[in-house]
Amino acid sequence: MNDYTIISDTTPVLAFIKKNEIDILKKLFNRIFIPKAVYDEILNTPKDLGNEARILQDELKKKWIIIIEIKSLKYSDLGLGKGENEAINLCMEYEKPLLLIDEKKGRNIAKSLNIKLLGTLGILNLIKKKDLKNTDELTKNINLLVKKGFYLSSEVILSFIDNLKNK
Numbered sequence: 286m287n288d289y290t291i292i293s294d295t296t297p298v299l300a301f302i303k304k305n306e307i308d309i310l311k312k313l314f315n316r317i318f319i320p321k322a323v324y325d326e327i328l329n330t331p332k333d334l335g336n337e338a339r340i341l342q343d344e345l346k347k348k349w350i351i352i353i354e355i356k357s358l359k360y361s362d363l364g365l366g367k368g369e370n371e372a373i374n375l376c377m378e379y380e381k382p383l384l385l386i387d388e389k390k391g392r393n394i395a396k397s398l399n400i401k402l403l404g405t406l407g408i409l410n411l412i413k414k415k416d417l418k419n420t421d422e423l424t425k426n427i428n429l430l431v432k433k434g435f436y437l438s439s440e441v442i443l444s445f446i447d448n449l450k451n452k
Contacts, residue, residue: 289383320371
């Protein structure tokens, strides 16, 4: 993953903050860039964000997560939320971006712009591939994410678990 500039939308970073496992992302990625809109979305998430805000602030101080203020948008209206829109636009400023994004519409737009992408479940697969967690631990991660309010369809969860067990 070191070949890529890692840019994240809100959901993947927030998923690991909520699971209190931001350190595992550090084992996968040297640095993560987020647009200002993603930072704002994370801080304005309505669900009990006291601890999450502190974790994000700590990572910003360490300069591992870096906020990028976008001056002008190449694609001003992609029909997405502000965070997704800015994250995709930020990708356009780098030669080899890897976008961390979960939302289906945003993923489809990013693919149409030839942006490589990885979602939260893809990150969990990468964790398994790198032997940072076993199948049982990753299954527990999915359960925790669902309990913390992350929406994942039953089909996506079952496919992910089948994929884990077949590796």
